[in-house]
Amino acid sequence: MRIVGCYAQTELGHGSNVAGLETTATLDLDTDEFVIHCPNIEATKYWPGDMGMSANSAVVYANLMIKNKSFGVQPFFVPLRDFETHKNLPGITSGDIGPKIGFESKENSWLILEKVRVPRENMLMKYAKVDREGNFRIEGDLRVLYSIMMQTRVFISAMASHDLASCLTIAVRYATVRRQFATLPDKLKSERRLIDYQTHQFKLLPPLAMAYANNFAIAYMKKEIATLMESIKAKDFHSLPLLHHLTSTFKSVLTWDSLLHCEHIRQSCGGAGFLRSAGFHNILQNNYANPTHEGENTVMAHQGAKFIYNQLHAALNHSQVHPIFDYLLKYEQNKKTVSSLKTKTDFLNPDNLLACLGLNAGIHVFSLGQKMTSSKASPLEKENDLFGQEQVRMVINHASYIIFKLFKDGIELQNFSQNTKNQLYSLLVLYGHGCLKKDGIFLFDGGYLK
Numbered sequence: 001m002r003i004v005g006c007y008a009q010t011e012l013g014h015g016s017n018v019a020g021l022e023t024t025a026t027l028d029l030d031t032d033e034f035v036i037h038c039p040n041i042e043a044t045k046y047w048p049g050d051m052g053m054s055a056n057s058a059v060v061y062a063n064l065m066i067k068n069k070s071f072g073v074q075p076f077f078v079p080l081r082d083f084e085t086h087k088n089l090p091g092i093t094s095g096d097i098g099p100k101i102g103f104e105s106k107e108n109s110w111l112i113l114e115k116v117r118v119p120r121e122n123m124l125m126k127y128a129k130v131d132r133e134g135n136f137r138i139e140g141d142l143r144v145l146y147s148i149m150m151q152t153r154v155f156i157s158a159m160a161s162h163d164l165a166s167c168l169t170i171a172v173r174y175a176t177v178r179r180q181f182a183t184l185p186d187k188l189k190s191e192r193r194l195i196d197y198q199t200h201q202f203k204l205l206p207p208l209a210m211a212y213a214n215n216f217a218i219a220y221m222k223k224e225i226a227t228l229m230e231s232i233k234a235k236d237f238h239s240l241p242l243l244h245h246l247t248s249t250f251k252s253v254l255t256w257d258s259l260l261h262c263e264h265i266r267q268s269c270g271g272a273g274f275l276r277s278a279g280f281h282n283i284l285q286n287n288y289a290n291p292t293h294e295g296e297n298t299v300m301a302h303q304g305a306k307f308i309y310n311q312l313h314a315a316l317n318h319s320q321v322h323p324i325f326d327y328l329l330k331y332e333q334n335k336k337t338v339s340s341l342k343t344k345t346d347f348l349n350p351d352n353l354l355a356c357l358g359l360n361a362g363i364h365v366f367s368l369g370q371k372m373t374s375s376k377a378s379p380l381e382k383e384n385d386l387f388g389q390e391q392v393r394m395v396i397n398h399a400s401y402i403i404f405k406l407f408k409d410g411i412e413l414q415n416f417s418q419n420t421k422n423q424l425y426s427l428l429v430l431y432g433h434g435c436l437k438k439d440g441i442f443l444f445d446g447g448y449l450k
């Protein structure tokens with residue numbers, strides 16, 4: 001293993017704003033080389049994992065400059081250390097950024113490149129090319145670069161959900177054997193198991209339902225990503241926007257939920273949950289980074305919103321929408337269904353809950369869409385000053401509907417035994433109620449639910 005690589009995109013001054021990166025890669029036509037340079041302290045590469053000690057090379061994201069013209073941020077392969085001595089090469093200064101809250105196995109680093117020269121071929125040129133004369137051209141579709149990030153986001157969402165399931169396994173097992181207080185009406189005066197307290201069920205069962213729901217959502221995303229990668233090979237990019245939407249939306253919602261619940265679940269074990277031997281410590285530490293890396297969650301939620309507006313526009317114009325956005329088309333019909341729900345049986349019915357969540361998501365989307373359209377503010381003001389928070393809320397409610405639907409479809413379509421199906425349906429209903437409890441207020445305010 002000669003080349004140990006790392007990924008150097010983020011800078012001290014710019015993380016989420018990738019277009020704002022300041023490191024430059026300037027083509028020197030005389031020598032047929034790129035000169036990679038961090039022009040100021042803000043352009044210091046910050047965070048590359050494994051760069052602190054192990055990596056000897058990096059893929060550096062830098063602004064491509066040819067004849068004083070910028071061609072946007074592009075990736076460059078840059079050797080950083082001598083392969084024999086492991087000492088920094090000329091023009092490279094680097095160091096570890098120090099201890100973090102988690103992810104301790106990764107040495108994240110800082111890296112300054114000062115006029116570091118690499119051959120022109122070191123630009124990763126599969127989709128964007130620069131020739132000997134300095135001509136830049138795009139071959140294929142640059143959006144394909146997102147496909148790697150999309151896969152990583154699915155991986156992170158899957159990890160977060162797995163961590164949630166691990167915490168639940170620990171806590172549910174503990175709650176079935178741990179007893180506190182003789183609150184049972186039996187003569188032996190035995191103490192009650194934690195799991196038999198209503199409060200404890202409220203702590204563990206909604207996240208349990210969520211862990212199952214998330215698993216179905218992730219299985220769907222994995223399948224869709226695999227299909228997308230196959231179609232990309234055939235130069236068919238049409239499902240990229242949808243998958244970009246799904247992966248950014250799910251990444252933010254699933255990692256936020258997982259982190260929040262893992263901590264609550266840890267608390268459900270009392271003092272035992274605070275012991276390292278319980279195992280929560282590693283799981284929580286790993287989860288801390290999930291809302292931040294590979295696309296910061298708020299920024300991801302905002303990205304997710306863009307495709308919702310696209311589909312809203314299509315629905316309003318009676319054009320085709322993707323099947324998972326069917327709730328936008330069923331908006332009127334759902335209003336009627338939800339308004340007629342009265343009894344407990346009504347609310348245990350998955351179809352009715354799907355209608356509730358669809359209407360709830362629809363209200364958020366239509367109402368924000370309407371505010372965005374009627375506001376006289378600039379697009380930047382709308383997104384950043386006026387409706388940023390509502391946009392995140394809309395995305396979360398939209399995600400609740402899709403995840404519920406994927407969970408429901410998954411139970412119906414897969415070959416489970418009837419007993420398993422019954423258990424899964426209970427979890428599905430619980431998941432649906434959890435979503436409505438989290439943010440179903442519009443259904444009450446609008447008078448649809450009483």
Ligand SMILES: Cc1cc2nc3c(=O)[nH]c(=O)nc-3n(C[C@H](O)[C@H](O)[C@H](O)COP(=O)(O)OP(=O)(O)OC[C@H]3O[C@@H](n4cnc5c(N)ncnc54)[C@H](O)[C@@H]3O)c2cc1C
Binds near residue numbers: 017298
């Ligand atoms: C464990 C870990 C490993 C990492 N590994 C790597 C790596 O290997 N290589 C690499 O290049 N990078 C890596 N990173 C960096 C990571 O990609 C960035 O931390 C991430 O992109 C966020 O950027 P930032 O830290 O500058 O935060 P910022 O972008 O400054 O965000 C800070 C806060 O501002 C908010 N904010 C930012 N923009 C907006 C907006 N438009 N609207 C509303 N709110 C906004 C965010 O929601 C957040 O709350 C790693 C980070 C971590 C934590």
